[in-house]
Amino acid sequence: MSAVQSVDRALDVLEALAERGGEAGLSEIAARTGLPYGTIHRLLRTLLARGYVRQESDRRYALGGALVRLGGVAERMVAVWAQPYLAKLVELSGETANLAVMEGDFVVYVAQVPSPRRLRMFAEVGRRVLPHSTAVGKALMADRPDAEVASLIERTGMPRRTENTITDLPGMLAELKRVRACGYAMDLGEEELGVHCLAVGVRDGSRTVAALSVSGPAERISALDLEGLAGDMRAMAAGFGAELGPAGPASPVGSPGSPGSPGDGGTG
Known part of the structure; x- marks a missing residue:
């Protein structure tokens, strides 16, 4: 089924705002979307x-309040879909698994x-x-151009x-270059001392x-086969990304398992 052009363009505008931290001027939207100013004006009016x-x-x-309701529902659904993948990741690593x-x-x-x-981290x-300061943050930033990362860091x-x-900033850009090269991100006690994390990005196709x-705990994460685990995580991320993408739900990975109860602090 072919895309409806006006819907496609309206989503481009919303994504352009999101990528600019939720707020942008008309020229910034035009630069991101490649759309004519007149078209952007018409879409923005609606x-x-x-x-x-x-x-x-x-x-x-700026992004408006009507998105909050949609975002909250979508976030809950993503969390539900993620559970089998996270449970499988706990089986593989023995450590707490997170989605961010x-x-x-x-x-x-x-x-x-x-x-x-x-003793577990959460x-x-x-x-x-x-x-x-987090592995998940680095994995998410690594997909962005350096100029966009610099703008984000300037704001935060x-x-x-x-x-x-x-x-x-130079240190972070060098770190993100490493993440792109090896395919995974690490937090080596950068958010909380004594806690290490490994993360990979989840792509929905684009x-x-x-x-x-x-x-x-740092000593347990360091003892893992990080390269092997990262490879397994990338395969999981590919499956989960396919479920999130336009093709629709995929078959669950493994069995959900028993979540258990929160532990003694930490991050991911």
Whole structure:
């Protein structure tokens, strides 16, 4: 079935706003979408009328409140779909598995299956963190051009969470180059001392929309076959991305297992 052009273009406008941190001027939307100004104006009028976009006092456009309801429902559905993948990841690693997405300039944890071990790490579902100090944040940023990463970091800053946190833009761009080259991201005690995490991006076909991670005590994560685990995680991410993409739901991976109860703190 062919795409409806006006719907396709309206979604391009919304995605352009999201990629600019939720707010952009007309010229920025045009640069991102390649659409003529007249077309963008017509699309924005409809989106404004439906509450999906609002116009600020400086005449810039921002994502509107009507998206909150849709986003909340979609986030809950993604969390449900992720459970079999996360459970399988816990079986493979023995550690807590997480799913995170980017909301504006923040990383948000939307689903988790805890490790069955007595000492385990977890990031509370719904927790929002800046992307520079987490493996999931790096996996999500690695899909973006350096200029876009620089704009994001200019807005958020790079506060030092621990003595290991990367706090300068050149250092982060070098780290993201490494992530792109090896296919996975690491947090080596950068968000919380003593906690290590490994993450891979989840693509829906055209872009990275989420990140899968495992997190645990530094000594246990370091003892894992990280290259092998990252390969398994990329395969899982490909399956989950296919489920999220236009082709529709895929067959679940493995059995969901028993989630267990939250543990003693940490991140992913």
